[in-house]
Amino acid sequence: MNNIIIAVPAIIGTILIYIFSIKIHKRYNYPFTLPILIATCLIILILLLTNVPYDTYMSGGNWISELLGPAVVALAYPLYKERMVLKNLLIPILSGTLVGSLFGVVTGVLLTKGFGFDAEIIYTISSKSVTTPVSMAITESLGGIVPLAAVFVMIAGISGGVLSKYVFTFIGIHHHLSKGIALGSSSHAIGTATALESSDLEGSISSIAMIISAMAVSVMTPWLLTILI
């Protein structure tokens, strides 16, 4: 009974805050007004102010996060819809995302290890370039800290989205195809949103790169970790 009293407001409250944060992001469209950032901060603030521990909130929250698994499966649908773009640009898309995924995992792991952080942290940072639900799933199966994975993913997304135009100019990346691939591989959905501002094609290339790199990082990370650690 006690559980239901907490669980129902937790579920409804989360959905309402989610809707509110989307409205805010539509009105003030900046990388730091991302719905996930606003919603997370608001809920944490409410829990701290009302003195509700996280575990109690999760008696309702679990009902929502149970859908993370099928939500990841559902990413097959946009990939399927864009299959003609994927087929036509298979070699550049595959090479770009695979090399990017490899560099992302290797540099993340080696730098973290070099600074002497725990294995738990190394596991958690290794998949930071991929979309949050997949990064969480990878972190969970490796034994890292799942909520922390979301934080690293957010940092990768926001920094990539904000810095991309400077990086592209400085390095000389000007082909729309490679911009889309770079944004999707490094900054997942936030990168894709940035790519969409340039053109629809760049956006769909970015979303393909995001999903392919999610697959690649899932497959290569456990294997790379055994070599690097």
Next chain:
Amino acid sequence: MLKIFLIFIHIIILYAFYQIGNWIQFIFNLLIPGSVIGMILLFLLLATNVIKVKWIEAGAAMMNKHLTLFFIPVTVGIMNYFDLFKGRGIILVLITIISTIIVMISSGLISQWLATRKEAKQHE
């Protein structure tokens, strides 16, 4: 009303793929997440026309649109780890940003090189 029912059925199908993925992960003792295995499996079955896209379309579109909602509760869990970002934790932020830029440059340059090479060949 029919639409809601359809979305509900589609999510059950997606959930079944998730469970099949978990099962494959368990049987073969893999570290690849079951959800990702389920995603790859669904993509292959859609591409080979074994699964019709209309069997999952409405549910998948809905889940994609509201993807953020499903991971909010887990992200809130960061409230138990605030200590991590005191002191040395700030290094982790820098590592993440540096590594992100490296991914961007490497994937961008490789694909640009391949794409311009292909275009040059077509012009010949």
